Amino acid sequence: MIGLGTYAFFWQHSDQVPEPLSLVGAFEATMALDVGVFQICDYAPLESMDDAELTDAAAAARDLGLTIELGTKGIEPDRLARFLELAGVFDARLVRSMLYSPDNRPTLAQAEEWLRSALPAYEASGVELALETYEQVATADLVGLVDRIGSEHLGICLDPANVVARLELPRDCVEATARHVKNVHVKDFAFARQPGWVGFTYGGAPMGDGLHDYPHLLETVQPRENGVNEIVEHWLSWQTDAATTVRTEREWTRRTIEYLRSTT
Template identity: 85%
Template sequence: MIGLGTYAFFWQHSDEVPDPLSLVGAFEATKALGVDLFQICDYAPLESMSDAELTDAAAAARDLGLTIELGTKGIEPARLARFVELAGVFRAPLVRSMLYSPETRPSLAQAEEWLRAALPAFEASGVDLALETYEQVATDDLVGLIERIGSDRLGVCLDPANVVARLERPRDCVEATAAHVKNIHVKDFAFARQAGWVGFTYGGAPMGEGLHDYPHLLETVRPRERGINEVVEHWLSWQGDAETTIRTEREWTRRTVDYLRSTS
């Protein structure tokens, strides 16, 4: 299933624009594009909402016919236990996370201990935990950790754009994780020369114009056959003013959704 995530609304949610988009506003914008999945990922207000606000947001998503996934950073057992609870509120089948949070950087041994403590709640609730590929943890280490634990509810959120900063190749990341993928973050990426030809900037690109070999990912991971959701997000830099940035963000979203539909 194609989905949108909060990173597809990064600037629209931000305080850099005159009228930041609410979470329910993002739900409505998602539905307006004919998309039925939304991933609330690294959305700080989620963790400070009252029970009533959470219930209202979940009800709004259901009224729109949206499936919700959740996302956080970190694998401390208390954090993951809270997100199992939130998954119950939103009827979310999946929680995406990363090994490190802003406060914690566990060793692989500590990560394994924490995950083994947290996973029984995921297994009992029927919720998947997908750990994202990114530059702070080697892909081989992440895969090895998942294989050692061996839970059917534990897998990978595949984002091959992230690993380039570790000097890993996106195609290698895709191939190494394919058997364990439970969720995909979809964005294109490219390098651009900085002014004066001194170095490069690595950032987002409109889908289909960058370096991401998405056909290779589709062939290798087979998300449509395996029921793995493809969640749209962007690395869009500020475009000089709020109006241009919001317009560009929306256009990139439309373009990526159209790209995914054209490859189905």
């Protein structure tokens, strides 16, 4: 299914706009676009909400008919245990994470130990854990880790845009991870010359205008055939002022949804 994530509302949630959008406001905006999945991903306020606030947010999602997924950074045992609790509150069946958190950079051996410790509880709860492809960990190392652990509840959140920063090719990342993908982050990306033609900027692009060969991803991973959700997000730079930035962010979201609905 197509879903939106908090990164599709990055500027709308931020304190750079006069009236930042609430989490429930993002839920409502998602349903207004006839999208039924929302991924609360790297959304800092989630971890400071009290029990009543969490219960209210989860109830709002249920009332709207939204399926919720969760996302965090890091695989420390306490973090994974907490997000499994949050998954229970939101009836979420997937938690996306990354090997590194702001405070910890485990070796692959330590990561394997922590994941093996955490996964039995995830398996018992029917919740999947998806580790994202990104520039700080080689895709081959991430795939090897998932292979060694061999749990049906551990897989990969595929974001081929991220790996370009370690000089990996997006198509190679897609092909290497395909059999393990449990979640897809959808955004387009491109290079642009810096002013004066000195270097490049690597950033977001409207879906379909950039370098992402999304038809190749669909053919290789087959997310729709395999029940893997496609979560829309953006790399959108600030656009001169708040009104323009929010308008552009909303337009990119609308365009990405239309793109996904037009592809088979």
